[in-house]
Amino acid sequence: MTLQEAKDKLEKYGQMHVLKYYDELSAAEQEALLAQIDETDFDVLKNAKNLGKGSERGAFEPLAAMQLSEIEAKKDEFTKIGTEAIKQGKVAACLLAGGMGTRLGSDDPKGMYNIGLTKEVYIFQRIIENLLDVVKATDSWIHLFIMTSEKNHEKTVKFLTEKNFFGYKADKITFFKQDMAPASDYEGKVYMEEKGRISTSPNGNAGWFSSMLKAGLDETLHAEGIEWINIFAVDNVLQRICDPCFVGATIANGAEVGAKVVKKNAPNEGVGVMCLEDGRPSIVEYYELTQEMMDAKDEAGDPAYNYGVILNYLFNEPALERIAKKELPLHVVEKKIPYIDENANLIKPEKPNGCKFEQLVLDMIHELDSCLPYEVVREKEFAPIKNKTGIDSVESARELCKKNGIEL
Numbered sequence: 250m251t252l253q254e255a256k257d258k259l260e261k262y263g264q265m266h267v268l269k270y271y272d273e274l275s276a277a278e279q280e281a282l283l284a285q286i287d288e289t290d291f292d293v294l295k296n297a298k299n300l301g302k303g304s305e306r307g308a309f310e311p312l313a314a315m316q317l318s319e320i321e322a323k324k325d326e327f328t329k330i331g332t333e334a335i336k337q338g339k340v341a342a343c344l345l346a347g348g349m350g351t352r353l354g355s356d357d358p359k360g361m362y363n364i365g366l367t368k369e370v371y372i373f374q375r376i377i378e379n380l381l382d383v384v385k386a387t388d389s390w391i392h393l394f395i396m397t398s399e400k401n402h403e404k405t406v407k408f409l410t411e412k413n414f415f416g417y418k419a420d421k422i423t424f425f426k427q428d429m430a431p432a433s434d435y436e437g438k439v440y441m442e443e444k445g446r447i448s449t450s451p452n453g454n455a456g457w458f459s460s461m462l463k464a465g466l467d468e469t470l471h472a473e474g475i476e477w478i479n480i481f482a483v484d485n486v487l488q489r490i491c492d493p494c495f496v497g498a499t500i501a502n503g504a505e506v507g508a509k510v511v512k513k514n515a516p517n518e519g520v521g522v523m524c525l526e527d528g529r530p531s532i533v534e535y536y537e538l539t540q541e542m543m544d545a546k547d548e549a550g551d552p553a554y555n556y557g558v559i560l561n562y563l564f565n566e567p568a569l570e571r572i573a574k575k576e577l578p579l580h581v582v583e584k585k586i587p588y589i590d591e592n593a594n595l596i597k598p599e600k601p602n603g604c605k606f607e608q609l610v611l612d613m614i615h616e617l618d619s620c621l622p623y624e625v626v627r628e629k630e631f632a633p634i635k636n637k638t639g640i641d642s643v644e645s646a647r648e649l650c651k652k653n654g655i656e657l
């Protein structure tokens with residue numbers, strides 16, 4: 250893109266301040282900035298005015314989960330189906346590690362965090378060890394895709410390479426980078442993180458499949474005959490990944506997506522709940538639950554909206570390709586965004602100062618025809634690390650690891 254074209258584009262979106270330091274930049278920096286202006290979708294910024302206004306939702310109904318008792322009764326059948334699919338190479342894993350992990354407050358990627366007490370136990374290590382359990386049980390390597398972002402890619406790849414991928418087979422790991430979205434103030438003016446760089450952040454946890462396609466990885470998926478992709482968050486150090494029983498249950502039920510869920514510990518717990526929205530699978534956020542919904546009971550007299558999602562889903566690959574062209578809604582999230590001030594000093598704000606624009610997995614699920622919520626034992630499979638201390642923290646995850654016999 251030429252300087253004139255960049256000016257025209259910025260003018261159109263009211264973002265001319267992006268070029269404030271252009272003349273001071275080196276030729277290489279100028280080129281990089283023009284390229285960034287060219288690839289940035291400034292259209293998303295108009296959504297800044299929607300901050301705090303939840304998107305319009307349809308009519309909610311409960312969606313029954315497959316509960317532990319049913320899973321236990323059919324465990325052998327499901328495990329056989331899942332193991333077969335894994336052995337045939339039809340199942341891949343995809344680690345979502347593109348997030349910024351701001352709440353944990355470490356400068357390194359979240360997965361590099363050491364939760365060990367007497368020895369080193371990294372978050373990445375816990376996850377890979379969990380997946381290795383399945384590799385051993387099925388005697389089959391599972392292709393592990395790792396999504397990073399341009400903010401943490403180099404560090405992530407370097408760290409995992411140095412650690413020899415914690416025993417995972419190197420040629421069974423593929424990294425790809427997530428797309429970025431610009432970050433702005435509350436008026437929708439983009440922040441600059443350097444004189445020659447617009448502030449950006451990863452485009453949300455639903456960015457993974459479009460980013461995979463952009464990286465040309467659909468060719469790999471087709472060439473290897475991958476039919477199912479188990480996506481999972483980087484920060485749950487106890488979760489089971491590609492576990493054969495879950496894979497088998499999802500396949501046996503003919504569902505386009507399987508969603509691991511845990512029983513909520515209180516009606517108003519801060520987790521999203523699997524449900525139907527206008528008859529299609531969806532997730533209702535905890536703050537959207539009305540008192541009536543919290544009081545609703547299922548046939549057995551248990552709370553009808555009782556199962557929270559843990560960001561561990563098994564997606565049917567052809568179904569993902571079918572919905573890939575659909576535009577997902579954008580969610581405006583208030584965040585702390587580092588920026589340079591009028592004197593070009595880098596400021597790392599203590600409080601939220603603007604908006605990021607994200608696409609969320611719940612909207613992907615809503616595009617699919619069917620979903621199987623699959624219950625897992627909370628104390629055994631859910632130890633998320635969002636913060637250093639308190640709820641969902643390094644401390645609480647350590648406690649849960651100890652209870653599960655994991656040495657730290």
Ligand code: UTP
Pocket residue numbers: 345346347348349350351352353359396427450451452453454456481482483484560635
């Ligand atoms: P979170 O919603 O907890 O966000 O991500 P985060 O960025 O890790 O942490 P905070 O909110 O800044 O403290 C849940 C999972 O989704 C991934 C994260 O890496 C994590 O595994 N994620 C999130 C992405 O891969 N990309 C994104 O754009 C957002």
